[in-house]
Amino acid sequence: MASSSEAHKGPRHVAIIMDGNGRWATQRGHPRLFGHRAGARRVREIVESCPGLGVRYLTIFAFSTENWKRTQNEVAGLMSLFRRYITREAQALYKNNVKVRFIGDRVRLDEKLTALMDELELLTADNDGTELTVALNYGGRDEVARATKRLAEDVAAGRLNPAEIDVETLPKYLDTYVLPDPDLVIRTSGEARISNFLLWQSAYAEYEFIDTLWPDFTPEIFADVLQGYGTRERRFGAVPG
Ligand code: IPE
Ligand code: IPE
Ligand code: MG
Numbered sequence: 001m002a003s004s005s006e007a008h009k010g011p012r013h014v015a016i017i018m019d020g021n022g023r024w025a026t027q028r029g030h031p032r033l034f035g036h037r038a039g040a041r042r043v044r045e046i047v048e049s050c051p052g053l054g055v056r057y058l059t060i061f062a063f064s065t066e067n068w069k070r071t072q073n074e075v076a077g078l079m080s081l082f083r084r085y086i087t088r089e090a091q092a093l094y095k096n097n098v099k100v101r102f103i104g105d106r107v108r109l110d111e112k113l114t115a116l117m118d119e120l121e122l123l124t125a126d127n128d129g130t131e132l133t134v135a136l137n138y139g140g141r142d143e144v145a146r147a148t149k150r151l152a153e154d155v156a157a158g159r160l161n162p163a164e165i166d167v168e169t170l171p172k173y174l175d176t177y178v179l180p181d182p183d184l185v186i187r188t189s190g191e192a193r194i195s196n197f198l199l200w201q202s203a204y205a206e207y208e209f210i211d212t213l214w215p216d217f218t219p220e221i222f223a224d225v226l227q228g229y230g231t232r233e234r235r236f237g238a239v240p241g
Helices: 021-027 032-053 072-095 111-123 140-156 219-230
Strands: 013-017 057-064 099-103 131-138 184-187 206-209
Touching: 021 032, 032 057, 032 072, 032 219, 057 072, 072 111, 099 111, 131 140, 184 219, 206 219
Parallel strands: 013 057, 013 184, 057 131, 099 131, 184 206
Antiparallel strands: none
8 A cells, every 4th residue: 555655756667658659750741660760769768767767667668469450561660670679779778787578479570570579688687777668569458368368278277276366366477477567657649548558557557648749758758747646646446544
């Protein structure tokens, strides 16, 4: 339960729905991929600002299970951007003591990309600074479905007793099993929806929907949003005492 002093601390785990790259590019008369490249460049400074802002866990939504519905050109461009991004940023992430994890379903991703993801996780596994989780081909419903499948397999194999299933059980099967729940979810670009992001985990998260498009999101704006969070009172269903 959050005591009043805890309620005024900054968020330990921030999750960001990085939205608005396409509109940012369109406003400038450029193709959507131009916006995705500008968006990718923003990620580094946001990650690097985390220690100074007291954010231990940062989870970013890079590609959803629904984003395959976009044109083949945009999807291929994004996949190639992810490959280049990992290759280019790996050393900096390592040196900055960032521990990187990927969540989402890897099955639909190409082997070159998943190999780079594995390599980066391995390279940064022993880092003990910011824990960066990248949601790539991630969907909250897809994650719950995959988790349920494995849970059902454990029941069928006699490893799990259905009578003992409670709210602690399912999270152990989610991609995020090693992470605390997000305290704050930020979505850029003015849309006030969660688009299938961290459905189970965000049950008690605070939300901030801000108008800034992702490629314009700076560490200063990030700091402002975090400051706003500090003035909120989280109740978790209880009456404040
Ligand atoms: C977010 O920006 C990045 C991804 C979903 C990959 P969008 O591409 O959704 O940008 P808008 O919402 O069209 O402006
Ligand atoms: C959510 O943004 C997914 C990511 C930011 C990766 P979308 O742009 O895909 O969401 P909708 O389509 O506006 O709901
Ligand atoms: Mg969008």
